[in-house]
Amino acid sequence: MTTRDTAVKTLRWRNGRLEMIDQRFLPAMFEYVSYESAASVAKGIHSMVVRGAPAIGCAAAYGVALEALRQRGESKETFDRALNEAFEVLAASRPTAVNLFWALKRMRAAWEKIAAQPVGEIADALLAEAHEITAEDLRINMAMGGYGAALLNDGARVLTHCNAGALATAGHGTALGVIRSAVAAGKHISVIADETRPFLQGARLTAWEMVQENIPVTLITDNMAGFMMSRGEIDAVVVGTDRVAANGDVANKIGTYMVAVLAHRHGIPFYVACPLSTIDLNIADGSAIPIEERAAEEVLGFRDYQWAAKGVKVRNPSFDVTPAELVTGLITEKGVVLHPNRENIAALFR
């Protein structure tokens, strides 16, 4: 085991508040933003202060806990109404990542179990549950890392898309957790990071995480992955995911599908690091996964720098769906599911 997983604390609990690294400005600025209400956390999720499916789940859990703490002096009726509103506003913050809904469901179950008790006790219990969801995420990432590391050969050059790192989780990371665990096991791994337009999570976050830990990392634009594969410079692909359907179709950051199609053409294994909380058995296949479309400005430039021609229309789907047939394996905390399908995914939950 390594202590690397504690190097970056995407979310932390300090003085009765949630603090999150503002990932919109990394790596130019490293700064924690403080949150005291569910509505402000929802805004932080929507504006991508925090992003990454598991981290969004943790943030939402803390959002509920914050609201409960904020309302602990109120009557039961007021408390209940405010808490129900908190669940609603958090659920509306981003549509694609299922971890958000999974975490909210878990928080609601924790609430319902003790709904008759005084509001102060409920608030304390909800905070404890948010802490546990977060601690559990780290444990799960370490477990996935172990299983995934075994899939990578010494010397492997691993392409990843977006950031499924410590910054996307409670620590260690999902896809980057696999890489961290392989490195910790003594393997020489080098990372090829897609920059991941429009939000540039690869250039800003994945590259930053790897540089911090001296894991060799090479940045490319998203349209270079095919070239690198055609030259034999990629040995494996490992990505994260925001939602996996019951049949193994994988929703992940826009561009993942293109990488999967290319990996398939070149016979390169394509792995998805996927905690069980990301699997949505209520969704039969990828066509039913809601795909968030974000604001045009993100595509017209980056932050305040707008370079595109005035008057052009824009599409900005934030995710795409990779069909299960292109997935070599799902790396979960219960082990690796090769060639995922309805049956072997259902078996994970038995």
Add this chain to the structure above:
Amino acid sequence: MTTRDTAVKTLRWRNGRLEMIDQRFLPAMFEYVSYESAASVAKGIHSMVVRGAPAIGCAAAYGVALEALRQRGESKETFDRALNEAFEVLAASRPTAVNLFWALKRMRAAWEKIAAQPVGEIADALLAEAHEITAEDLRINMAMGGYGAALLNDGARVLTHCNAGALATAGHGTALGVIRSAVAAGKHISVIADETRPFLQGARLTAWEMVQENIPVTLITDNMAGFMMSRGEIDAVVVGTDRVAANGDVANKIGTYMVAVLAHRHGIPFYVACPLSTIDLNIADGSAIPIEERAAEEVLGFRDYQWAAKGVKVRNPSFDVTPAELVTGLITEKGVVLHPNRENIAALFR
């Protein structure tokens, strides 16, 4: 025929100088830069003031003519030495686009035909040849446009990558020339433009050209093409090319290969607008085409805005190779070559 082709003059001859639109700053700034020597034109090509294979060919031809005019007062010996140096510096400006070498070869042939004549006459003849290469490029683009337009159905949604427009040529464009001709023929065409990192030719140049002419254009990041195809929102792909090998393998802007692989998977026709000057019969297949690697800064950000994490390594191949098997057809000024191969390409030159 339309007059659209004269709307944008990428290169123009004014007062004994070559003027070129500085495409590095479009569309924020529209500005012509003036050139008086071969060395300065070579620098303009290398720094991408002018880009696009056919436009580079025209610029190189003018570069030779400029140097000849500049040396017209010199002795034959000095003139010859300066002109030979001009050919060398221009040939070294960019390695991938074959039009550059094609234009230089043509200029050298024009020179050799009258090498015994007074230097003043040679200079005049070389300028006339540069004018003719440029005028010919426009005629060729109009011819390609006509053949290509017939391939697009009314209502077609056409994806293009990079900018193979008026800005990449002497006018009308190759890939965008096909779209312009289809629109001029009364078809309703809408364009989906890949932004084309790192230089953003799609976001800046293709979008700008289309907006100017009220041709509907939607901008996407390069990693969204697969999503659009999977949703049935792309009917055809048309791109330009920098060099086509004798077997039909196509070198074009980085990312083209990924689009071709995806189009193939989705059964979407993939066309390459390709003047004969872009076909290099001396290259057996795509593996022998030299691929330019450019400076890291281009990938670390855009212009002065560097957003990537400090310390990350970078790859920056400027082109990739699409194998002939993925090309539905080459659109040339002699007609469309479906499923290009060694035989039907050779037949174009008989």
